[in-house]
Amino acid sequence: MGRRTLRLRKPRGSGEHAAAVVVGCAALWLLAQLVTAAWQAATRAWPWLALLFTAAVAFGAWHTMREARARRVRAQSLARLRLTLTEIDAMDDQAFEFALRDLLIRDGWTAQRVGQQGDQAADVIGQDRQRGRIVLQAKHTKVAGKVGSAVMYQVKGTAGPVHGANSAVVITNGSFTRDAKNWGERHHVHWVDRDRLRRWAEHGTPLQDLLRLPNRPARRTAFRRAA
Structure with missing residues (x-):
């Protein structure tokens, strides 16, 4: 029923x-x-x-x-905040990313560490009212280690389209190959090698002054074209 x-x-x-x-x-x-x-x-x-x-x-x-x-x-x-290269060399990858975040905050940016598996070439993202958004890709390596062009390609392809960045920077405690430097300068991907890292972290030169970042956010067209 x-x-x-x-x-x-x-x-x-x-x-x-x-x-x-x-x-x-x-x-x-x-x-x-x-x-x-x-x-x-x-x-x-x-x-x-x-x-x-x-x-x-x-x-x-x-x-x-x-x-x-x-x-x-x-x-x-x-x-x-001041960090010597000896202190930076002793860090692991994660500590290096947090150190870059703190240095960016020291320079007046609002920043957070976002690096993890699948981070799409962004370990730290910063925001500034005058300079827009910046993406940092950290490459902690041995002192004699070199970062090649492949990293620059990856950062170029994701900085603007994925993260909405106005500026993209690859930072290492080692060095870059000549091709990586040349390619980055041609395609607006900034690089910070061991010498520049000393000036930024140890001597206290703000990153925006070190890289001569523009006061106004740059147009993102270049990033989107690369994608």
Whole structure:
């Protein structure tokens, strides 16, 4: 047997109409009693509710001020950040990426480390109001290691189309092949080798000054054409 479905029907006759009116009045009376009880409870408890609200607002303000102070302290600390090549050489790949992020923040950029598997040639992404977005590709290697042109091709193909970058930079604690440097300069992919890294990390020269990045965001047409 199929399941029977209950359906409401309109009252029939004066008796059913009267019963419906009684039920409706009872429901309204019960609702009024509930509203009255709730109002009385709120009236009795309002000092405690006000106290809880004030405490929540005070905690939120304290937490916000604490975070702002922590950001200021960190910014002041990063403003004095200096890293020697010896310290950089001792890092692993991940620590190198975080170091580049901190150096970028020191120079006034808003930056985050994004490097991971499948990062599409972006280990650090920075943002600046005047210079737009910058993508850093980190290549931590041995002192005698060299970065070839293949890395430059990859960065060129993803910096603009994938990450919306105005500037792209490949950074290593080693060096670049001559072809990689020449290709990067022709196709607007900046490079920072060991000597430039010393000037940036150890001597404190801002990256935007080191690479002579324009004050206004460059047009991304060149990146899109390469893709």
